Each structure stands twice: as structure tokens, then as C-alpha cells.
């Protein structure tokens with residue numbers, strides 16, 4: 001099998017945006033407690049944050065981190081998480097049927113973000129709360145001083161305002177599982193009024209309205225239309241959330257999950273632009289794909305209450321083991337392909353967050369008080385975040401097709417290419433979705449001269465169900481692809497079945 005990818009530096013989609021490589025920390029399961037935070041760990045700092053996890057987050061190349069939820073935020077009182085830890089209340093967390101001890105709150109998280117070098121993306125509660133509480137939180141975070149909440153921040157030890165730029169106006173308000181779930185009209189009005197008031201406090205913030213929590217939601221499309229019709233002038237981005245998993249062992253469809261992400265983004269952009277036209281607006285709304293990943297949700301389907309708590313008894317544990325998915329090589333190929341889709345849409349996707357960062361559907365796993373290790377999905381994320389630079393180029397892919405149950409005919413190869421004019425580096429990111437056949441990749445480098453292979457790595461394994469564990473996280477890693485070469489203006493490489501490849505040319 002043979003596939004051709006053609007690129008030309010004149011055909012640019014848009015810049016590679018650092019915010020494409022965002023992640024997500026929710027008070028859910030062990031993401032915070034025993035994930036990023038574990039005072040008993042030998043590497044813990046004065047706040048109790050694990051140094052080994054900070055190092056891994058840096059290596060992952062994460063740029064923004066969404067916080068504190070997720071479904072959790074929709075009944076969260078942010079004031080519970082400030083001031084002396086010993087005085088903080090314990091609360092029921094309805095979203096995950098857990099107890100929230102509030103050992104970590106706003107100031108601790110923001111100190112962790114500064115230490116880790118990531119930009120916080122803060123979510124406000126528009127489930128059980130509204131405009132006033134969002135204003136209070138923004139005042140605490142961004143106002144220099146001289147007012148109740150800004151002085152409270154200073155009294156709590158943080159003199160300078162945090163000046164958080166990126167704010168989510170609630171979470172998945174279209175989902176019937178969401179505490180305080182709303183109709184599109186109810187939410188659109190609330191989002192518009194919250195945004196309008198928040199901008200009076202700080203006109204420099206960027207605001208994300210909730211879009212749909214899945215393309216399969218019954219209200220998908222209509223939801224975006226109504227919400228943006230209400231809030232177009234007040235918001236900058238609309239969110240999209242998508243999780244993928246192999247349904248009934250259909251790996252061929254699963255490997256083509258990026259086809260769904262492409263359609264999702266195209267549909268949201270089309271809807272936003274239709275609202276723009278109808279409302280005679282000038283600006284364009286961007287997409288914040290602020291939850292995406294592989295998640296073995298089961299067979300409930302996207303419109304089910306798969307994300308609702310399963311426990312209904314009197315047990316409300318602190319930091320239970322929830323959603324601790326173990327990822328294999330095929331999952332990593334899908335994650336690499338989803339990043340290809342996000343980059344390909346860099347003209348309209350201005351932010352994205354892989355959900356989530358540690359332990360909960362995550363690239364990083366930890367043992368309480370013990371080891372931390374990388375899951376397979378860590379690698380394509382880290383390499384793409386590190387090496388995608390400059391501009392994303394438009395690519396023409398000519399590849400054989402395969403027929404999938406879920407998406408019909410899809411190309412066996414998907415690819416994107418970045419070009420950094422400053423360094424001259426061209427990077428090809430490509431996947432082979434075939435379950436059993438290698439593919440000869442041929443990249444026609446039009447308008448480029450003198451390129452050579454700087455680095456070529458491929459993630460694959462004869463057994464694509466291999467997963468990392470605490471004891472063996474390294475026997476399958478992206479390895480040098482010795483087949484890579486450049487000659488006569490063409491880069492070539494063999495892509496093994498079920499594989500993700502990065503070719504750096506310079």
C-alpha cells in the first residue's frame with residue numbers, strides 16, 4: 001500500500017497555537033489527591049504537590065490546564081477552597097459521588113500552575129450558581145486590591161493578582177447529567193449576562209461558552225445556534241467535547257475517530273458562522289476543544305448518562321479510583337490522530353484540553369506515595385507539543401481507503417505538516433490506520449529545498465494492545481524509524497500497521 005502527502009509552504013492553514021496542547025485537572029477521583037497533590041510523597045513541596053508529577057507535566061509539554069471541572073464545577077463553591085486548610089468544609093461532590101475535602105483550592109492550584117509553567121483556564125459554576133459568584137471569583141483572581149475579595153486574596157498570602165485570561169462559562173450545560181442542567185435558551189442568557197458582567201471587571205479576559213458535550217447529543221447544532229445567538233457578542237470561543245472508545249471491538253472504526261472530530265469541528269464552525277451571518281456580526285467565534293481523549297466509557301453512548309456517578313449508597317469516599325483507564329498502543333495512535341485533527345483546524349480551533357492530566361483518563365499515572373509513569377498516550381502528545389512549530393500547512397493526502405462501520409470509507413493514512421519558517425524545520429505527523437498492512441508514505445515537498453531527516457520516530461508494536469504499567473512503562477516507546485529518507489524533493493518512510501509517526505526534516 002502506498003500513500004502520498006503533498007505540501008507547499010505557500011499554503012498555510014494558520015499558526016501552531018500553544019493552547020492546542022492544553023490539559024485538564026478536575027477534582028475527580030485521584031486527579032488532584034494522590035495525583036498532582038500528595039503531601040506524603042517524597043518529592044512533595046510545601047503545598048504537598050508532587051515534584052515527580054510536575055516534571056512529567058513539563059515533559060508532556062502541557063500549556064494550559066483547565067480547572068476545577070468538569071462536572072465537579074457545576075456544584076462547586078470556590079470559596080470553600082481558600083483560606084486556612086484546616087478551616088475548610090468537607091462537601092458532598094454530587095458529580096462523582098465523592099467527598100471533597102478542599103485540601104486543594106484556588107490558591108494552591110494557581111501556585112502549582114505557576115510552578116509547572118502552565119496557563120490556568122478557570123471554569124465558573126453556572127450549574128448551581130450564577131453571575132454574582134462568577135464576579136466574586138474573578139475579583140479574587142484578577143483585581144489588584146482594595147476590595148473585599150481582592151483583599152481576601154492578599155490576606156491569604158497572594159499580593160499580586162493572578163490575571164487569569166481564559167475562563168469557561170460553566171461546563172457541559174447541555175448534559176442532562178449536569179447539576180443545574182439548562183435548556184439552550186436558559187444557558188445562553190445566563191452565559192451572556194455572566195460574560196457581560198465579568199468583562200466589566202476585567203475587559204481583557206477571553207470567554208468560552210459551553211457548546212455540546214458530544215456530537216451525538218440530541219441537541220447538537222441547535223444548542224450552539226441558540227447559545228451563540230444569545231451570547232455572540234459576549235464570548236470568544238465555544239467549547240466542544242468528544243471521547244472515543246472501541247465499541248464492540250470495532251478497532252477499525254475506533255482508529256478513524258479523528259474523522260468524527262473533523263466533522264464535529266466543521267459542524268460547530270458552520271453553526272457559529274451561520275449565527276455570525278444572521279446577526280451581521282464581524283468577529284468569528286473560535287472553538288475550544290476543551291475535553292477530548294480516548295475514554296473507555298462502555299457502551300452507554302454519547303447521549304447517555306455515562307458520566308453520571310454509579311454509586312448511589314451512603315459511601316462518599318475521598319479521591320476514589322475513578323476512570324483510571326489503561327491505554328494501549330492503538331489508543332496512543334488515536335490520540336496522535338486527534339492531535340493531527342486539532343492542528344489541521346488551527347484556523348478555528350484556538351484552544352484544546354486533553355481530558356485529563358493525571359490518573360483520570362490520563363497520560364500520567366501515579367501510585368499514592370509511590371511511582372509515577374507514562375501511559376502510551378503520553379508519547380504522541382509530548383512529541384507533537386514539542387515539535388509542532390510555526391505554521392500548519394494545508395496537505396493533500398492521497399491514500400487507499402478502508403470501509404468502517406461507523407464512518408464509511410476513510411483514508412488509511414491521515415497526516416498534518418507544520419513548517420517553522422524561523423528554523424526551516426518541516427514536521428510531518430502521520431498515522432497508519434490499517435490493522436494489518438504497512439504503508440509506504442511518500443511526502444512531496446513542493447517549494448522546499450535541501451531538507452534532510454533530522455529525526456524519524458514511530459510508535460507501534462506487533463501487539464497493539466500492549467499497555468504500560470508501573471513496572472514496565474518503557475518496553476514500547478516511539479522508536480527511530482530507520483526507513484525514513486529524503487531524496488529528489490520527497491520524504492519517504494514505511495508506516496507499520498496501527499502506528500503514529502513523526503518525521504522531522506530540516
Ligand code: AHR
Pocket residue numbers: 026069070071072171172213291307355356
Ligand atoms: O472528563 C470527565 C468528565 O467528562 C467531565 O467531568 C465532564 O465535563 C465530561 O462529561
